[in-house]
Amino acid sequence: MTTRTSFLSALPTPRKLGYSFNMTGRIGLLVILFWAVVAVIGPMLAPYNPGEIVDWDYFGPMTGDFWLGTDYLGRDILSRILMGARYTVGIALAAVTIACAGGVILGMIAAVTGGWFDMILSRLLDAFNGIPSLLFGLVTVAAVGSSIPVLVLTLAAIYLPGAYRFARALSVNVNTMDFVTVARARGENTPYLIVREIFPNILGPVLADLGVRFVFIVLVLSGLSFLGLGVQPPNADWGALVRENIEGLSFGAPAVLFPSVAIATLTISVNMFIDNLPIKIRDRSE
Amino acid sequence: MTKPRVTVKDLQIGATTDSGRDVEIIKGVSFDIAPGEIIALIGESGSGKTTIALSLMGHTRTGCQIRGGQITLGDHEITGLTERQRAALRGTKVAYVPQSAAAAFNPSKRIMDQVIEITAIHTLMSRDAAEKKAVELFRALALPDPDDIGARYPHQVSGGQLQRLSAAMALIGDPELVIFDEPTTALDVTTQIEVLRAFKSVMQQSGISGVYVSHDLAVVAQVADRILVLKGGEVQEEGTTEQILEAPTHPYTRELLAAFDPVKHEAKPADPSRHDQTPILEVSHLHAGYGDIVKGEPTVKILKDINFKLPRGRNLGVIGESGSGKSTLARAIAGILPPYQGDVLVDGHEMRPGLKARSKEELRRAQIVFQLADTALNPSHSIGAILGRPLGFYHGLKGRAREKRVIELLDMVHLPANIRHRLPGELSGGQKQRVNFARALAAEPELILCDEITSALDTVVAAAIIDLLKELQSELDLSYMFISHDLSTVEAICDEVLVMYKGEVVEALPAAEMSARAEHPYSRLLISSIPQLDTGWLASLERDPKLVEQFAMR
Numbered sequence: 001m002t003t004r005t006s007f008l009s010a011l012p013t014p015r016k017l018g019y020s021f022n023m024t025g026r027i028g029l030l031v032i033l034f035w036a037v038v039a040v041i042g043p044m045l046a047p048y049n050p051g052e053i054v055d056w057d058y059f060g061p062m063t064g065d066f067w068l069g070t071d072y073l074g075r076d077i078l079s080r081i082l083m084g085a086r087y088t089v090g091i092a093l094a095a096v097t098i099a100c101a102g103g104v105i106l107g108m109i110a111a112v113t114g115g116w117f118d119m120i121l122s123r124l125l126d127a128f129n130g131i132p133s134l135l136f137g138l139v140t141v142a143a144v145g146s147s148i149p150v151l152v153l154t155l156a157a158i159y160l161p162g163a164y165r166f167a168r169a170l171s172v173n174v175n176t177m178d179f180v181t182v183a184r185a186r187g188e189n190t191p192y193l194i195v196r197e198i199f200p201n202i203l204g205p206v207l208a209d210l211g212v213r214f215v216f217i218v219l220v221l222s223g224l225s226f227l228g229l230g231v232q233p234p235n236a237d238w239g240a241l242v243r244e245n246i247e248g249l250s251f252g253a254p255a256v257l258f259p260s261v262a263i264a265t266l267t268i269s270v271n272m273f274i275d276n277l278p279i280k281i282r283d284r285s286e
Numbered sequence: 287m288t289k290p291r292v293t294v295k296d297l298q299i300g301a302t303t304d305s306g307r308d309v310e311i312i313k314g315v316s317f318d319i320a321p322g323e324i325i326a327l328i329g330e331s332g333s334g335k336t337t338i339a340l341s342l343m344g345h346t347r348t349g350c351q352i353r354g355g356q357i358t359l360g361d362h363e364i365t366g367l368t369e370r371q372r373a374a375l376r377g378t379k380v381a382y383v384p385q386s387a388a389a390a391f392n393p394s395k396r397i398m399d400q401v402i403e404i405t406a407i408h409t410l411m412s413r414d415a416a417e418k419k420a421v422e423l424f425r426a427l428a429l430p431d432p433d434d435i436g437a438r439y440p441h442q443v444s445g446g447q448l449q450r451l452s453a454a455m456a457l458i459g460d461p462e463l464v465i466f467d468e469p470t471t472a473l474d475v476t477t478q479i480e481v482l483r484a485f486k487s488v489m490q491q492s493g494i495s496g497v498y499v500s501h502d503l504a505v506v507a508q509v510a511d512r513i514l515v516l517k518g519g520e521v522q523e524e525g526t527t528e529q530i531l532e533a534p535t536h537p538y539t540r541e542l543l544a545a546f547d548p549v550k551h552e553a554k555p556a557d558p559s560r561h562d563q564t565p566i567l568e569v570s571h572l573h574a575g576y577g578d579i580v581k582g583e584p585t586v587k588i589l590k591d592i593n594f595k596l597p598r599g600r601n602l603g604v605i606g607e608s609g610s611g612k613s614t615l616a617r618a619i620a621g622i623l624p625p626y627q628g629d630v631l632v633d634g635h636e637m638r639p640g641l642k643a644r645s646k647e648e649l650r651r652a653q654i655v656f657q658l659a660d661t662a663l664n665p666s667h668s669i670g671a672i673l674g675r676p677l678g679f680y681h682g683l684k685g686r687a688r689e690k691r692v693i694e695l696l697d698m699v700h701l702p703a704n705i706r707h708r709l710p711g712e713l714s715g716g717q718k719q720r721v722n723f724a725r726a727l728a729a730e731p732e733l734i735l736c737d738e739i740t741s742a743l744d745t746v747v748a749a750a751i752i753d754l755l756k757e758l759q760s761e762l763d764l765s766y767m768f769i770s771h772d773l774s775t776v777e778a779i780c781d782e783v784l785v786m787y788k789g790e791v792v793e794a795l796p797a798a799e800m801s802a803r804a805e806h807p808y809s810r811l812l813i814s815s816i817p818q819l820d821t822g823w824l825a826s827l828e829r830d831p832k833l834v835e836q837f838a839m840r
Binding site: 177178179181182183184185186187188196197200201203 | 620621622641644646649653654656658661662663664665666667675676679680725729
């Protein structure tokens with residue numbers, strides 16, 4: 001018995017490692033996980049085919065048959081939200097990962113290398129930043145045509161310069177610290193400096209930035225879909241669901257309400273989670 | 287007996303940390319201050335000296351609260367007042383001179399407007415009267431050009447002048463008590479003297495009571511009438527300045543005094559068997575600077591024609607004031623700032639200027655240790671990882687062998703082995719500096735460049751680090767280049783001393799006889815400006831005004 005308890009107390013639980021976090025963060029994580037699971041298995045749970053017209057009435061109310069009502073063509077909204085989760089969560093997650101990973105890596109390289117590399121890259125991305133995001137999306141999608149990879153890459157390209165600026169500003173500060181100088185004087189190469197000396201010290205703010213950027217991407221994706229450039233019918237992401245059913249707003253139809261609620265829960269919970277990350281990750285300097 | 291001007295009775299201050307833990311900072315401190323008396327609060331960082339000083343204004347730092355006891359200033363009981371009533375007292379009854387005058391002045395407003403702000407806030411006098419009074423104060427504080435200095439902006443006067451101006455700001459409301467919070471700590475020694483003299487004469491003339499917070503006993507000895515020695519939020523000893531300096535009774539006070547006067551380093555006689563050996567470090571005609579390179583020379587030149595030799599197993603001290611190029615010299619030798627001209631030879635082997643051009647082996651032999659362990663240790667790596675990296679990088683140690691060596695290194699710097707699992711933020715300042723030094727040792731270097739490594743530490747802790755350096759030197763056959771602005775530290779460890787001024791070596795002296803052998807006027811001025819543990823030192827110090835003008839008016 002005693003050996004067992006001492007074994008248990010020696011286990012590296014999140015709490016002992018300093019990685020436990022508070023209730024708000026846990027709720028956020030729970031909602032994110034819920035939507036992630038839905039994105040994977042959603043279509044299997046869907047009571048109807050999301051593209052099939054199943055009700056004779058349009059903008060139907062919530063009933064036993066159609067839990068969240070029906071849309072402007074009489075399609076089941078619950079099935080359509082479950083299907084849309086795959087597009088919204090998937091595209092936004094992929095885009096934000098590419099944007100932040102690319103931006104942060106480039107930002108750290110620019111800060112450590114300095115000189116002409118930093119200058120050219122910074123000015124290039126600054127210029128790119130000057131292009132309005134929706135306009136850029138409009139042009140690319142119009143030119144190449146709308147498909148999921150194109151959407152992901154477009155969204156990532158829109159948000160990469162911001163992530164780069166943010167990461168570079170943080171890295172420049174860390175780069176002047178003595179411990180980086182010591183590592184340089186030791187003869188370390190640039191990859192080591194970036195991965196081991198700088199990255200851990202900018203991780204907290206970068207994660208917070210990732211959360212904000214994720215929300216922006218969900219919103220721009222919705223915006224693109226609203227303009228008809230996003231996911232193409234009969235499939236739809238949540239933003240497109242809102243657009244399709246916008247006329248139902250005056251009837252108080254659940255068809256417009258529930259996709260909006262889905263967007264809100266996802267974006268808010270991502271921020272709740274990021275803002276309440278364990279202190280050990282959020283602020284490593286303390 | 288006259289009624290004391292300030293009475294502090296059983297003062298208790300506490301704070302609640304972010305994690306909800308309750309900390310007692312001041313544990314029942316009592317003292318009085320008579321009218322016209324200057325009392326010094328002395329102790330190491332964390333002893334609560336600034337907390338007590340601030341509480342005399344009824345102010346506590348964010349998160350702290352006055353939990354008990356009584357503070358009386360004149361007829362006012364500070365602890366019983368509302369915040370609004372306390373605000374009315376600040377500036378008129380009690381005033382504050384901060385450590386960093388540069389941070390206390392608003393850089394975008396003229397000095398005069400800021401100095402007389404107190405009279406405007408409390409509507410004490412007309413603007414003309416206030417300006418006239420300010421000019422009188424400027425004159426009393428021996429500021430140059432007292433009539434017009436108020437029209438300047440803070441960046442247009444020197445650090446020492448700015449500190450005196452902040453005293454004028456405090457004195458303009460005719461307070462009964464002035465709190466000096468380490469006002470000369472950030473100043474160079476040659477400037478410090480003028481500031482101390484000005485403070486002392488103004489305080490003597492006006493009969494204002496003062497509280498002088500400092501960690502430097504020698505400075506305190508010049509200005510204070512009585513000294514309160516603090517440690518851990520409690521008074522250890524209280525007495526007149528003479529009594530504390532001459533006959534301390536408390537062991538902690540004795541420790542402080544002993545740390546101030548370290549055992550002088552015995553210059554090793556040159557070892558005849560090693561006579562023919564090449565010096566470990568030889569620098570000849572070294573030039574370095576910052577900025578854009580124009581025609582092979584940087585626009586801002588810092589080091590000019592530096593030459594010296596450091597024989598193996600001996601220590602070289604480099605002294606000088608801020609801006610003299612001491613740290614730049616260390617960086618140029620280490621290759622962090624590539625010199626544009628001149629040679630650096632380590633053990634007779636020529637080092638190429640930049641870091642990239644040097645081999646791993648060349649980099650290993652000369653290690654640099656920085657002043658601030660807080661910024662020199664990566665806050666997100668454990669101590670084990672910090673010490674393990676050079677072991678793996680230079681010596682290819684892995685796994686268990688590396689861990690064993692980390693424990694050995696920690697043992698060398700007298701730290702427990704289990705500290706390797708902690709992060710730097712969880713260590714004290716002295717412990718961090720030991721880890722910082724152990725990281726240099728991990729490379730098994732022959733030469734260590736120490737850049738002000740004891741300057742940010744408390745005297746007692748710094749003395750322990752110096753002892754450690756000496757001990758390791760005899761064990762590991764190291765040579766140190768020891769950069770410091772503190773002469774007593776340099777005396778304690780070095781054989782030879784270079785005096786630097788404006789990027790040039792003005793004189794090279796044997797450390798043991800620095801004051802006797804100094805010939806260059808600047809080295810004499812610098813050496814004579816080091817405060818001594820003697821209450822009459824400041825009064826008896828005579829300085830050649832021409833020399834001061836030439837070298838210290840910056």
